[in-house]
Amino acid sequence: MYKNNGVVLVLSGPSGAGKSSLIKEIADDIGEYYFSISTTTRKPRDGEVDGVDYYFVSEEEFKKDIKDEYFLEYALVHGNYYGTSIKPVKEALSKGKLVIFDIDVQGNTAITNRLGDITTSVFITPPTLSELRKRLQNRSTDTKEVIERRLVMAKMEIQRISEYDFIVVNDDLKVAAEVLKQIAKTARLKVPINKINDFVHKWEDKE
Amino acid sequence: MYKNNGVVLVLSGPSGAGKSSLIKEIADDIGEYYFSISTTTRKPRDGEVDGVDYYFVSEEEFKKDIKDEYFLEYALVHGNYYGTSIKPVKEALSKGKLVIFDIDVQGNTAITNRLGDITTSVFITPPTLSELRKRLQNRSTDTKEVIERRLVMAKMEIQRISEYDFIVVNDDLKVAAEVLKQIAKTARLKVPINKINDFVHKWEDKE
Numbered sequence: 259m260y261k262n263n264g265v266v267l268v269l270s271g272p273s274g275a276g277k278s279s280l281i282k283e284i285a286d287d288i289g290e291y292y293f294s295i296s297t298t299t300r301k302p303r304d305g306e307v308d309g310v311d312y313y314f315v316s317e318e319e320f321k322k323d324i325k326d327e328y329f330l331e332y333a334l335v336h337g338n339y340y341g342t343s344i345k346p347v348k349e350a351l352s353k354g355k356l357v358i359f360d361i362d363v364q365g366n367t368a369i370t371n372r373l374g375d376i377t378t379s380v381f382i383t384p385p386t387l388s389e390l391r392k393r394l395q396n397r398s399t400d401t402k403e404v405i406e407r408r409l410v411m412a413k414m415e416i417q418r419i420s421e422y423d424f425i426v427v428n429d430d431l432k433v434a435a436e437v438l439k440q441i442a443k444t445a446r447l448k449v450p451i452n453k454i455n456d457f458v459h460k461w462e463d464k465e
Numbered sequence: 466m467y468k469n470n471g472v473v474l475v476l477s478g479p480s481g482a483g484k485s486s487l488i489k490e491i492a493d494d495i496g497e498y499y500f501s502i503s504t505t506t507r508k509p510r511d512g513e514v515d516g517v518d519y520y521f522v523s524e525e526e527f528k529k530d531i532k533d534e535y536f537l538e539y540a541l542v543h544g545n546y547y548g549t550s551i552k553p554v555k556e557a558l559s560k561g562k563l564v565i566f567d568i569d570v571q572g573n574t575a576i577t578n579r580l581g582d583i584t585t586s587v588f589i590t591p592p593t594l595s596e597l598r599k600r601l602q603n604r605s606t607d608t609k610e611v612i613e614r615r616l617v618m619a620k621m622e623i624q625r626i627s628e629y630d631f632i633v634v635n636d637d638l639k640v641a642a643e644v645l646k647q648i649a650k651t652a653r654l655k656v657p658i659n660k661i662n663d664f665v666h667k668w669e670d671k672e
Binding site: 375383385386387413416417419420423424425427437440441443444447448449451454455457458460461462 | 582590592593594620623624626627630631632634644647648650651654655656658661662664665667668669
């Protein structure tokens with residue numbers, strides 16, 4: 259009953275919440291997982307690698323994939339398309355992996371609508387908005403304009419955190435990682451609806 | 466954020482699924498909890514103690530409590546009323562306890578509707594219907610008629626297990642207890658909607 263079920267863990271939260279650090283922190287303790295890589299029409303930034311950070315495609319390719327219904331979800335953000343291809347997710351799920359998404363609030367809605375029975379969603383946030391500002395300024399990878407845009411986005415997203423199963427306040431990385439690890443392990447126990455139906459069927463059949 | 470939140474763990478499943486044994490098994494490892502005691506108009510059976518197994522009341526008292534909206538949920542089963550009083554639940558929640566309900570499918574619906582933001586629901590079941598029959602026969606506390614009625618109930622309830630967050634198949638008690646312990650610990654991380662709203666409010670305010 260508990261084995262070989264692919265399940266989904268959605269992580270949302272503002273850029274600067276520490277999602278990547280948290281995933282690194284818990285990676286060794288949560289069993290086999292597949293980190294979903296998004297597809298985008300945005301140009302790669304310095305150091306970004308195709309197939310690692312994103313699948314970088316042309317707008318033409320992206321629009322063809324939309325038409326062919328290749329996306330679990332997609333969105334147009336600041337003029338660039340971002341989407342999640344179904345195929346690698348399905349593959350990982352069929353292998354019983356924990357599929358982790360780093361995705362925004364809209365993406366969470368789309369995934370929960372499609373895969374709600376096996377999805378656990380977590381909103382990760384810095385303790386305060388001013389702490390988020392500080393972190394974004396300290397990492398100095400973004401221009402002032404980008405930072406302001408991220409903060410506006412964060413303010414909008416935090417209004418919707420009640421849509422999430424869990425909220426993790428990333429104040430101390432170690433503490434937040436323990437909490438997230440606990441959630442990820444329990445996420446493994448979700449059973450897909452088709453397996454439930456099989457179980458009910460067999461449950462009565464055996465008498 | 467994670468401390469002092471009262472949360473709810475609903476356990477459902479047929480009589481004979483092993484709910485009581487499981488609760489005993491995990492009791493020492495899940496922190497302070499309050500096991501919700503139902504109120505009933507049914508007469509106490511041999512060995513049943515008022516305030517431990519149930520609160521035993523008259524039909525008149527029960528109906529007055531319904532009128533006074535004292536119940537979180539109630540139902541009429543085989544001619545007897547069963548209900549959950551709000552007051553002790555609220556008290557336990559305000560003390561940050563894990564409130565555990567052993568309740569049927571209808572009860573789960575009622576509680577999830579009222580306290581969904583802090584509720585984790587688990588359906589506990591023996592591996593098969595014939596195993597359930599065997600267990601009920603072996604414990605020999607029930608007459609043949611009662612056993613048959615329980616089996617009919619179980620068949621009806623199992624049709625609705627997809628309404629639960631988790632399913633625990635109690636084949637091996639130790640294994641099932643480990644799974645339930647994991648779920649109970651994660652249930653502790655749920656945050657009530659009013660605390661979320663407070664958090665969001667403060668989150669922005671501090672800037």
